Amino acid sequence: MKIQTIYLLITGVLVLSCNDSFFETSPATQITTQEVFSSENNIDAFINGAIRYLMENSTSQDNPGLPTIFLTHEVMGEDAFARDGRYGYRDSYPYRDPFDNTTRRALFFWTLQYTSIDHANNIIAHIEIKEESSQRLKHLKGQAYALRAYNYFNLVRQYQFTYAKDPNAKAIPVYIHPTTPATEPNPLSSVSEVYEVILDDLTEAEKLLSGFERTVKNRPDLNVVRGLFARVYQTLGEWELAAEYAERARTGYPVMTPEQYTEGFNDVSNPEWIWGHPQTQTQNRGGASYLAYIETTPYTTNANGTNLYYGYNSIMPDPWYVQIFEDGDIRKSLLEVATQPNEALYSHYRNKKFRNKYPHHDGHIVLMRAAEMILIEAESKARLNNLTGAVETLNELRRNRNLADLSPADFNKERILEEILLERRRELWGEGFRLYDILRLQTAPVRRESTETFVDDENNTVAVRGHWFTTFPDGSPLVPNSKYFLFPIPLNEINNNPNL
Known part of the structure; x- marks a missing residue:
């Protein structure tokens, strides 16, 4: 993936959270990693911003x-x-976009979700759970595990065919640690390997979120x-x-x-x-x-x-x-x-x-x-x-x-x-379920x-x-497990990751 600095990542997320009238905020100027994770309130604000980034970040009006x-x-x-x-x-409907990996939408889908994963990775990496850790700290880390699992579950179904078709097919890169400019980009993991990460994350989330009572429904x-x-x-x-x-x-x-x-x-x-x-x-x-x-x-x-x-x-x-x-x-x-x-x-x-x-x-x-x-x-x-x-x-x-x-x-x-x-x-x-069902059921x-x-x-x-489009862009009929149903790895990522 295209590596971003931790400084920019954290500052951007906390700027989002500071504009949120639903939630508590914390300072968002000249923030360091140590400051972000120095208190439970700061971590809570970081999670607020991370959720808002995933749901609201936009590169254009149609994204x-x-x-x-x-x-x-x-x-x-x-x-x-x-x-x-x-x-x-109008271009997604006839399967032209995001099938074309040079489009801004193809790049947006990839970048949005992998940035969200990096947000979760930073929370997970910087919260150490000890015997004396507060319940709130456990709940914060549990939410990060849930968000990471949610993103990987979406990605593995967007970029490769369903598990039942071929669990060994190569799908997406997996990152479980924060990235830096020096991070070596990862190769593609198989569908089954991605699901192992998803299930492990959900298992951790289920353990850590015991007793959590949220005040806003966007918290997992x-x-x-x-x-x-x-x-x-x-x-x-x-x-x-x-x-x-x-x-x-x-x-x-x-x-x-x-x-x-x-x-x-x-x-x-x-x-x-x-x-x-x-x-x-x-x-x-x-x-x-x-x-x-x-x-x-x-x-x-x-x-x-x-x-x-x-x-x-x-x-x-x-x-x-x-x-x-x-x-x-x-x-x-x-x-x-x-x-x-x-x-x-x-x-x-x-x-x-x-x-x-x-x-x-x-x-x-x-x-x-x-x-x-x-x-x-x-x-x-x-x-x-x-x-x-x-x-x-x-x-x-x-x-x-x-x-x-x-x-x-x-x-x-x-x-x-x-x-x-x-x-x-x-x-x-x-x-948002229809394409996921088409892929899961291997229908057209x-x-x-x-x-x-x-x-x-x-x-x-x-x-x-x-309907005014009833075939794929090449004129062929709609069939199960078509390449046109999958999102492409964007050209920018291919150029930046020699290990794909």
Whole structure:
């Protein structure tokens, strides 16, 4: 990786934390490594800044921190598409960017996550846990282990195919110590070697975070660590452990009601959110934020009654996606065609699942929910041939989406797995899971041109807009395990690391 100095790294992170009205701060000018780690309050401020860096750091308007990857993953599937000609994700949608390793987005993805890993490495290296160490110090180090595991888990799935395909495939370099200008860049580790680091880190985090009670939901606690364990074991096909950890992760986080589902997915106070990142007006990037790209809900109308939208509104639900919902599903009620000829999203479906906060555009970022854990648990039970348990677990979610219970008698293993995987698409749209599932399941997205029409407000029959790219850039069909699904190691990294 491109080595950064510890001085610049720490100063930059603490500058972020000092602007954060949620958290305590510590000095951010002329800071040395010794000063940063000289007190628990300073370490706490460093972690605040490290989390904010990962979630908010941006090199351009279309790269709003880690959620940039969430949005990229959505438009690389089949249930969403990038609005033609609209800024933001129009090159990710047809698999051109970040596939091209010379683009700024390819560099941004790599640099953001490896810098975040270096933040965690510094915390881990500079906190020595002794018998007399305070609980708070243990909790701070535990959070760093969780953040490092989260980053490596994301990276290993972005830069190489899934574990089940080839655990020995070379994936990414692994760094577990702070880097300096003199650090020798590491070679690529295999997929299985990266997962060993991830599981070791989560194990340490689980030990150290015992008793931790956070005051802000962007801090990883035991529920978050267990949710990460559940995701990892799901990817590894360790179904008993995936089910166990998913159930433990959602303890204390009830599934949101149908009414809560319609409130806009914009606040960590939602009882279902296990992990989320709150933002103030000054932190949020406004029209270039995560919500500004995924939100397609009008915030007001003009004097003529025409719907007005805030932000780029670049990512749209595909018409065929609407067809996978049952009638009566609260989520289906949020999908509707924009019928006013003069409104910006005319002839597109909009998904009112996401709604920014107005007037300050300071909506929060969702990172983990109880519904996702239910779906991991249900899938795990199905793969373990516990079909009754799988259906009962899935019904817990369905009841909170205004849907009737399913009967185990109506399903065999194949059919209930198909239903659970469809439910992941219904429930998790826009949250960044789609490409990860395509890679994990070794499937291909099925993109079809829209055949749907509607009658607009001027009584014209109009085609609903949908997919406008249905092949890879070379004209070949969408197939499983394609090179176009993987992020490339950026050219800058290749030039700086002779050991790759």
